[in-house]
Amino acid sequence: QKEVEQNSGPLSVPEGAIASLNCTYSDRVSQSFFWYRQYSGKSPELIMSIYSNGDKEDGRFTAQLNKASQYVSLLIRDSQPSDSATYLCAVNIQAGTALIFGKGTTLSVSS
Amino acid sequence: DAGVTQSPTHLIKTRGQQVTLRCSPKSGHDTVSWYQQALGQGPQFIFQYYEEEERQRGNFPDRFSGHQFPNYSSELNVNALLLGDSALYLCASSLTPFINTGELFFGEGSRLTVL
Numbered sequence: 001q002k003e004v005e006q007n008s009g010p011l012s013v014p015e016g017a018i019a020s021l022n023c024t025y026s027d028r029v030s031q032s033f034f035w036y037r038q039y040s041g042k043s044p045e046l047i048m049s050i051y052s053n054g055d056k057e058d059g060r061f062t063a064q065l066n067k068a069s070q071y072v073s074l075l076i077r078d079s080q081p082s083d084s085a086t087y088l089c090a091v092n093i094q095a096g097t098a099l100i101f102g103k104g105t106t107l108s109v110s111s
Numbered sequence: 112d113a114g115v116t117q118s119p120t121h122l123i124k125t126r127g128q129q130v131t132l133r134c135s136p137k138s139g140h141d142t143v144s145w146y147q148q149a150l151g152q153g154p155q156f157i158f159q160y161y162e163e164e165e166r167q168r169g170n171f172p173d174r175f176s177g178h179q180f181p182n183y184s185s186e187l188n189v190n191a192l193l194l195g196d197s198a199l200y201l202c203a204s205s206l207t208p209f210i211n212t213g214e215l216f217f218g219e220g221s222r223l224t225v226l
Contacts, residue, residue: 004153043201043217044154088153096167097144097205097215101153 002027004091006102015111019076023089023102026070032092033065034099035074039085048074079109113138115204115218123224124192132187132221136204143185144215145177146201154201160185161208189223197225 003026013019021035032051036044048063050056050072056063062075072091076083086104093100116135124130136143142161146154156169160179174190183204189196199222203215 043219045217046214049214090153094167096159096208097142097203098156098159098167098169099154099215100156101146103151103153 002091002093002100004089004100004102006087006089006105008103009106010108011105012108012110013079015079015081015109017079017109019079019083019107019109021074021076021087021089021105021107023072023074024070025072025089025091025100027091027093028067028070030067030070030091030093033063033072034090034092035061035063035072036088036090036101037085038088038104044088076107079107081109081111083107084109115140115202115216117200117202117218117221119221120219121222121224123226125226126192126194128192128225129188129190130192130223132189132200132202132223134185134187134202134204134218136183136185136202137216140204140206140216141183142205142208143179143183144203144205145185145187146203146217147171148199148201148220150198157187159208166208192225194225197223199223 035048038044050063088104089102090099144159145157148154159167199220202218
């Protein structure tokens, strides 16, 4: 069974702090990795994609991938209350666009 | 530029009934995927349509079926509804069937409640 694991949270951080979200996956042949943000009652929105080992930065967001450890993380710098949402980790294994999602981590940023 | 649109947004059915959900992809997209998201869970892949054919399928029973039309829009049909089918059904479209060249754009979903 191919799985993607995330801590459900809630993860609570004060405004301006760094939020660190983690994800592990079970299938070593996983190729593509994604972080989606989902506000309550809304649809998932892609915020980061990463395909190779290392770090990828986009504004306040940094995705980190370690394929040897089967681990992917998302750092959010200078967290804002508007970042409060559920963050979904998703992994693509086979050819095609089918994604396996984790259950998501709920982030709460307090002002 | 219209994004992914889904209808209806909410619906209530009873056990044993059948339901059809509709999706129009983002302009220029030819690939449509459907996901089921139960409360408190991440989305689960149901199937993907490309060139009017089912290209990939997740671990869902045959009660779940779909169709893609020549204009790339798609339908999801669920027969013999069970209480456990209550969920948010998300449609996602992409430029290509391949994840490394086609970002998934999600619609706002159809919330199905089965009583």
